[in-house]
Amino acid sequence: MRTPPGVSPSDYAKALTEFQNIVGKEWVFTSDEDLDLYRDAFSPLMNEPEEKIASGAIAPTTTEQVQEIVRIANRYKIPLYTISTGKNLGYGGSAPVYSGSVVLDLKRMNQIIEVNEANAYCVVEPGVSYFDLYHYIQEKKLKVWIDCPDPGWGSVVGNAMDRGGGYTQANYRNHFDSHCGMEVVLPNGEVMRTGMGAIPNAETWQQYKSGVGPWIDGIFSQSNYGIVTKMGFWLMPEPEAYLRGHISCMNFEDLGPMVETLNYLENARITAGFPDLGSPLLGYGPIGQVQLFFESGTHMALPPEHMKLLATVKDGRSPELEAYGKQNDIPYWQFWLSFHGPMEVIEAQWQAAVRHFAKIKGSRAKIVDKTHLPINPADAEKFHEPELGIPSLRAFSIGARSPFNPTPSKGHMWFSPIIPRTGEAIIKANKIFSAAARELDMPLFRTFTLPACFWERSFIFILATPVTTDPATNKKYREGFKKLIAIGGEQGWGEYRTAPLFQESVMNVYSFNNHVLHRFHETLKDAIDPNGILSAGRYNIWPKNLRGKRG
Amino acid sequence: MNYRDLSTVVRGALMAWCALVTLPVHADGDEHAVGKAVYQKWCAPCHAPGITHPGTHALSVKYAGIKSDVILEWTDLQPFYVEYMVRHGMSVMPHFRKTEISDAELKDLAAYLSRNTPKS
Numbered sequence: 001m002r003t004p005p006g007v008s009p010s011d012y013a014k015a016l017t018e019f020q021n022i023v024g025k026e027w028v029f030t031s032d033e034d035l036d037l038y039r040d041a042f043s044p045l046m047n048e049p050e051e052k053i054a055s056g057a058i059a060p061t062t063t064e065q066v067q068e069i070v071r072i073a074n075r076y077k078i079p080l081y082t083i084s085t086g087k088n089l090g091y092g093g094s095a096p097v098y099s100g101s102v103v104l105d106l107k108r109m110n111q112i113i114e115v116n117e118a119n120a121y122c123v124v125e126p127g128v129s130y131f132d133l134y135h136y137i138q139e140k141k142l143k144v145w146i147d148c149p150d151p152g153w154g155s156v157v158g159n160a161m162d163r164g165g166g167y168t169q170a171n172y173r174n175h176f177d178s179h180c181g182m183e184v185v186l187p188n189g190e191v192m193r194t195g196m197g198a199i200p201n202a203e204t205w206q207q208y209k210s211g212v213g214p215w216i217d218g219i220f221s222q223s224n225y226g227i228v229t230k231m232g233f234w235l236m237p238e239p240e241a242y243l244r245g246h247i248s249c250m251n252f253e254d255l256g257p258m259v260e261t262l263n264y265l266e267n268a269r270i271t272a273g274f275p276d277l278g279s280p281l282l283g284y285g286p287i288g289q290v291q292l293f294f295e296s297g298t299h300m301a302l303p304p305e306h307m308k309l310l311a312t313v314k315d316g317r318s319p320e321l322e323a324y325g326k327q328n329d330i331p332y333w334q335f336w337l338s339f340h341g342p343m344e345v346i347e348a349q350w351q352a353a354v355r356h357f358a359k360i361k362g363s364r365a366k367i368v369d370k371t372h373l374p375i376n377p378a379d380a381e382k383f384h385e386p387e388l389g390i391p392s393l394r395a396f397s398i399g400a401r402s403p404f405n406p407t408p409s410k411g412h413m414w415f416s417p418i419i420p421r422t423g424e425a426i427i428k429a430n431k432i433f434s435a436a437a438r439e440l441d442m443p444l445f446r447t448f449t450l451p452a453c454f455w456e457r458s459f460i461f462i463l464a465t466p467v468t469t470d471p472a473t474n475k476k477y478r479e480g481f482k483k484l485i486a487i488g489g490e491q492g493w494g495e496y497r498t499a500p501l502f503q504e505s506v507m508n509v510y511s512f513n514n515h516v517l518h519r520f521h522e523t524l525k526d527a528i529d530p531n532g533i534l535s536a537g538r539y540n541i542w543p544k545n546l547r548g549k550r551g
Numbered sequence: 552m553n554y555r556d557l558s559t560v561v562r563g564a565l566m567a568w569c570a571l572v573t574l575p576v577h578a579d580g581d582e583h584a585v586g587k588a589v590y591q592k593w594c595a596p597c598h599a600p601g602i603t604h605p606g607t608h609a610l611s612v613k614y615a616g617i618k619s620d621v622i623l624e625w626t627d628l629q630p631f632y633v634e635y636m637v638r639h640g641m642s643v644m645p646h647f648r649k650t651e652i653s654d655a656e657l658k659d660l661a662a663y664l665s666r667n668t669p670k671s
Contacts, residue, residue: 027650029649034649036646037638037646037647037648037649038648039646041640041645041646042643042645057648059650085651086648086650086651087645089645093645094648105648105650107648107650107651108650127650131596152596153596291603295602295603295608296602381601381603392596393596393597393604393605394603394604394605396597396605396606396643396644397605397608399642399643400605400606400608400609400642400643400644401608401609401612401613401642402602402605402608402609402612403612406612408609408642408643409642409643410642410643411643412643
């Protein structure tokens with residue numbers, strides 16, 4: 001039997017017995033076979049001695065059980081590591097950051113406590129997936145939408161706590177921002193409710209976010225200060241109609257003005273749907289259509305002459321390719337805009353957007369989709385489903401075997417720095433990271449990469465790094481990944497989220513004033529969790545007893 | 552042999568998911584009611600027919616000209632193989648924990664998916 005580091009076998013045995021008394025013997029896992037199921041399926045340390053593993057796993061069903069487990073863990077100094085659905089693939093999956101921790105698996109806490117149609121919110125437990133919530137809403141014919149990331153099996157709570165994003169309207173795409181109220185089990189076992197939930201018999205827990213006094217919800221995300229057992233989210237009322245179109249421009253130099261125009265339109269909420277940037281000329285499709293490329297291989301279907309000219313591109317620019325684009329009517333840049341709402345409103349919003357882009361000489365606009373909602377479920381496949389609030393697993397076509405990807409990967413890790421919302425930054429990020437990727441021999445670029453627009457006001461530059469079955473290759477990519485983080489940091493760019501293996505490197509980039517932010521995080525840790533039992537090491541927040549001692 | 556090494560010698564892939572929050576008990580007259588529900592909840596999102604399901608698309612390449620890319624149509628699936636794939640995964644298909652698919656549910660799933668396999 002495995003034993004958590006720093007815990008005697010006899011103490012661990014006693015703790016396990018007490019855990020079993022709380023959740024039942026069936027839901028305390030200690031065998032190697034069962035604990036292997038808590039390995040990170042996409043681990044970049046796969047099968048290496050440093051791979052992060054669990055010493056045990058416990059699966060409660062209620063907040064009260066979580067409280068009891070935390071109290072027991074305090075008594076025996078058992079390091080716990082909390083997961084929700086454990087499907088945070090690419091960001092650590094179900095494995096602990098501090099190897100040897102006991103995983104607190106909240107998958108069985110899967111109650112949808114409330115979906116309120118009248119004021120468009122829900123309250124869910126951590127084991128509820130986007131699929132669960134979506135189907136609950138569909139079965140009850142409620143007129144609200146969820147906002148989900150690409151993989152629909154993720155936890156609504158867990159994704160928000162990891163600060164993930166989605167694809168519908170701007171005020172719902174940021175999953176942490178769209179939450180309203182949480183219930184948290186603190187490291188001492190007490191249960192706390194935030195916002196208006198701190199009022200006994202609160203009637204507005206999901207209707208006003210901050211309550212009174214310091215608004216502390218943020219400290220529980222990407223951290224290890226508590227275990228969230230319930231969380232509220234604002235939902236989008238089902239829109240009446242959907243419109244999606246694109247704006248195309250033919251010149252390389254149009255990128256900057258296009259981004260400026262997009263920023264104005266989005267910041268003024270003239271467009272609020274997910275903006276998706278592509279370059280037909282550079283063979284770079286918008287994110288919402290990546291799955292189509294892997295399914296149909298259309299990105300492989302460029303004519304030979306076009307393919308040949310792609311080799312002349314440097315940092316996104318090629319006068320020869322630009323001339324080819326003009327001759328063959330292939331836009332250099334294409335920005336997709338989407339709108340949700342009453343048809344007459346979104347048609348007017350589209351027209352206003354087109355008018356603003358018309359300031360760029362030669363820009364052209366085209367409506368691609370215009371439909372009343374809800375759509376026929378049979379037609380959902382024609383869309384990037386998450387943009388219509390429909391969860392799926394279709395994005396796994398990226399990496400999976402297909403005619404266009406004969407060698408499937410074993411997973412991936414996302415390199416995803418936040419960069420400024422300018423055309424200049426897009427070119428600069430391509431220049432810097434493509435040069436680094438070449439030097440580090442990492443397969444991150446085809447020709448050019450455009451950022452995503454999950455968040456308002458900033459771009460996120462996303463590069464998928466494959467995980468392979470070859471440890472030497474994985475080692476090369478891991479080391480390269482850390483160098484990319486540092487290179488981004490030198491430009492003033494930092495990741496929004498990262499896998500456990502890179503959390504220290506990423507946090508090191510946030511080093512203003514001698515790392516005062518990180519020191520503050522650990523000051524909080526010492527005050528809130530003096531025994532260091534909760535999710536040690538998550539986002540490089542280590543308890544005092546492990547600081548500087550971990551491997 | 553490490554269990555992950557085994558994945559290089561076994562074939563196919565099984566993935567997971569769908570809608571049902573709770574799984575039904577055996578319904579009268581349908582011995583595979585639970586297995587079907589587990590399939591719908593955990594497998595169909597990747598393995599239902601059509602290339603918009605990544606598992607099916609992957610199998611269409613792997614078994615091109617050999618057999619169907621839809622695992623529900625396979626006639627050579629053994630229960631132990633289903634159980635192995637669910638607990639070990641393959642390629643970008645992860646393994647599934649017992650809090651997701653319990654041992655009892657996995658047996659029902661394996662029985663359902665191997666229902667067309669001739670008993671030796």
